[in-house]
Amino acid sequence: MYILKTNGLTKHYGRVRALENLNLELKKGEVLGLLGPNGSGKTTTLSILLGIIKPDLGSYLWFEGKYDRPLLKVGSILETPNHYTYLSGWDNLRIIAHIKKVPETGLMEIADQVGLKGRIYSRVSTYSLGMRQRLAIACSLIGGPELLIFDEPTNGLDPQGIAEVRELINEIAGTGKTIIMASHILSEVEKICSHTAVLNNGRLIASGPVGQLLKQTNSYLLAYRDAEKLQEVLPDFDGYVSHHYDGEAVHTELEENFDGSDLNAYLHGRGISVSTIAFKEKRLEDAFMEMLTKDRNSSSLA
Amino acid sequence: MKHLLQLEWMKYRGNKTMVIFFLATVILYPIGLLLTHTFLTSVIPEDIPVDLFKFPEIWALTGYVVNWISYIFIVLMGMQMITLEYSGKTLRQNLITGLTRAEFLLSKVLFLAVACLVLTLWFGIATLLLGLYAGSEIQLELSEVLKYLFLHFLMVFAYGFVGLVIGLVFKVLALSFILFFIYASFIEPAFAHLVHNNIFGGSSYLYYPANSFKDLLPFPYYVHISEMIEPEDQIQFALSNNHAIIASLIYLGLLGFLAWRKMQRSNF
Numbered sequence: 001m002y003i004l005k006t007n008g009l010t011k012h013y014g015r016v017r018a019l020e021n022l023n024l025e026l027k028k029g030e031v032l033g034l035l036g037p038n039g040s041g042k043t044t045t046l047s048i049l050l051g052i053i054k055p056d057l058g059s060y061l062w063f064e065g066k067y068d069r070p071l072l073k074v075g076s077i078l079e080t081p082n083h084y085t086y087l088s089g090w091d092n093l094r095i096i097a098h099i100k101k102v103p104e105t106g107l108m109e110i111a112d113q114v115g116l117k118g119r120i121y122s123r124v125s126t127y128s129l130g131m132r133q134r135l136a137i138a139c140s141l142i143g144g145p146e147l148l149i150f151d152e153p154t155n156g157l158d159p160q161g162i163a164e165v166r167e168l169i170n171e172i173a174g175t176g177k178t179i180i181m182a183s184h185i186l187s188e189v190e191k192i193c194s195h196t197a198v199l200n201n202g203r204l205i206a207s208g209p210v211g212q213l214l215k216q217t218n219s220y221l222l223a224y225r226d227a228e229k230l231q232e233v234l235p236d237f238d239g240y241v242s243h244h245y246d247g248e249a250v251h252t253e254l255e256e257n258f259d260g261s262d263l264n265a266y267l268h269g270r271g272i273s274v275s276t277i278a279f280k281e282k283r284l285e286d287a288f289m290e291m292l293t294k295d296r297n298s299s300s301l302a
Numbered sequence: 303m304k305h306l307l308q309l310e311w312m313k314y315r316g317n318k319t320m321v322i323f324f325l326a327t328v329i330l331y332p333i334g335l336l337l338t339h340t341f342l343t344s345v346i347p348e349d350i351p352v353d354l355f356k357f358p359e360i361w362a363l364t365g366y367v368v369n370w371i372s373y374i375f376i377v378l379m380g381m382q383m384i385t386l387e388y389s390g391k392t393l394r395q396n397l398i399t400g401l402t403r404a405e406f407l408l409s410k411v412l413f414l415a416v417a418c419l420v421l422t423l424w425f426g427i428a429t430l431l432l433g434l435y436a437g438s439e440i441q442l443e444l445s446e447v448l449k450y451l452f453l454h455f456l457m458v459f460a461y462g463f464v465g466l467v468i469g470l471v472f473k474v475l476a477l478s479f480i481l482f483f484i485y486a487s488f489i490e491p492a493f494a495h496l497v498h499n500n501i502f503g504g505s506s507y508l509y510y511p512a513n514s515f516k517d518l519l520p521f522p523y524y525v526h527i528s529e530m531i532e533p534e535d536q537i538q539f540a541l542s543n544n545h546a547i548i549a550s551l552i553y554l555g556l557l558g559f560l561a562w563r564k565m566q567r568s569n570f
Contacts, residue, residue, distance in 0.1 A: 050398040052570040072400035082391040087316045098309050099399045139399070 001028045001064060003147050003178050008058035011044055018044040019202045026180065031173050033193035034182040035288055041202040042182040043079060046151050050076055063146065072100050075140030076149035081132040085125040089116055089135050092124060093142065102143040114138040114168060130161030137168055148172065150181045190284040198291050205295045213287045220260050222250045223276035233270045237263060244293060251280065306409035307416060317386060323379040324417065328424055330371045335432045338367050355436035358443055361450035364429040365519030372458045379417070380465025381478045383410050388473040394570045403565045414462045422455040453543065457518040460550050467557045470564055486512035505538035514549035517541040
């Protein structure tokens with residue numbers, strides 16, 4: 001069953017392209033990580049899907065059109081947590097339950113689940129940012145939603161808050177719920193998400209299962225005191241595919257029939273003795289950087 | 303409808319600013335009426351046989367006094383109802399939780415209507431209490447009572463709704479109130495009297511929105527002033543009840559349409 005299908009969603013703010021022809025599909029049980037640099041269109045996408053921004057073009061369909069009021073079946077946090085800060089956490093939960101037209105009976109259980117039971121009757125204005133975020137997660141869980149949307153759920157939190165929220169989302173993801181999570185923190189997405197969609201400049205540049213994006217490549221990590229010289233000579237190696245420098249080490253991808261010893265011999269012949277040459281397990285961060293680099297290159301060529 | 307009213311009640315009962323605006327109106331009604339009684343009885347010489355506090359004339363006087371009080375506090379209340387949702391970004395939270403844009407607006411209008419209804423009952427009670435205090439014989443002619451209660455309800459609802467729409471457009475309480483106050487107290491009267499009246503003459507200058515709402519319960523003694531003016535110098539000081547009602551309803555309809563469009567088309 002499709003939870004969400006978008007068809008050509010497009011949004012411009014004046015001359016600025018926020019989103020261009022976005023086509024996405026989300027199936028039941030998937031945990032989709034929405035990735036992209038700042039301003040790539042993640043929040044715009046979620047805002048359109050949640051009905052607070054009108055798209056210029058395109059359409060979307062929730063739950064195959066099964067519900068008249070689909071947002072009642074969606075729990076969401078968009079950017080910062082938005083609560084009635086002069087009310088208690090409990091009153092805020094009651095308001096959300098009232099909007100969703102669900103009984104208040106399970107609210108204390110939800111407060112307990114997010115670790116707020118002890119402070120639930122305190123005013124939200126006395127809560128820390130981490131507590132407000134946990135309250136927002138509690139609000140999103142009310143009514144047993146079929147889909148959860150978390151937009152940058154750990155933004156602005158201190159390391160302890162990040163760890164708490166991450167653990168909480170991990171727990172929720174473990175229950176088999178369908179989730180869309182927009183995040184900058186790729187390690188978080190890699191751990192939690194089953195699928196990813198990568199946005200850049202408002203365009204979808206890649207999407208699919210995380211495993212597919214992390215498909216193993218013949219990549220090496222090189223460390224040398226003169227990174228510039230190393231980068232100069234690398235492209236002349238016969239098995240060279242691509243490289244990038246992260247400020248500390250050079251990451252390079254080689255053709256399948258070449259390995260680290262071939263590269264090392266080549267570099268040695270050019271008078272370069274690298275201090276490290278190591279086969280690299282591909283991480284989501286690498287895949288993400290590669291996708292952005294490729295997209296940037298293809299955009300500049302176009 | 304009950305569901306939406308309950309929702310609004312949950313939001314406002316803990317909001318000090320809302321409570322202050324509403325309670326200020328409730329408290330200032332009888333205080334304003336008492337002060338008016340004290341002032342008028344001190345300035346009208348005892349040998350002049352004028353009883354301003356007898357029924358049913360007292361309704362027009364009390365209506366005019368509360369007009370000034372609600373002009374400020376109900377407008378502020380209407381503005382606060384909507385601007386508090388902007389300042390805490392709870393408007394967008396309401397929408398993403400599943401409340402429709404139409405429901406959001408309707409919930410505000412319904413709550414405002416109920417608050418105005420409560421205030422109208424209080425206006426009725428305060429007028430009766432003032433009548434008793436002034437030693438008048440209580441005469442409750444149903445048509446008169448209903449007429450003034452209706453005029454009061456329409457007036458406070460109109461003020462509140464204007465506040466709500468301005469708050470919806472300008473989003474910040476202080477800015478919204480300053481703009482309203484400048485418009486209703488200076489720009490509209492100046493334009494109506496100095497520009498419109500000079501060009502068109504007649505009484506059409508009275509039909510501007512703020513004046514139409516104000517003239518639902520106008521200064522009650524224009525009739526006596528008119529009696530003192532020569533026939534060739536006669537001017538109309540205020541709209542008649544019927545004209546004020548019709549003009550107010552038309553403006554409420556237009557404001558309602560504006561609010562609806564704003565809610566439906568805006569990005570939040």
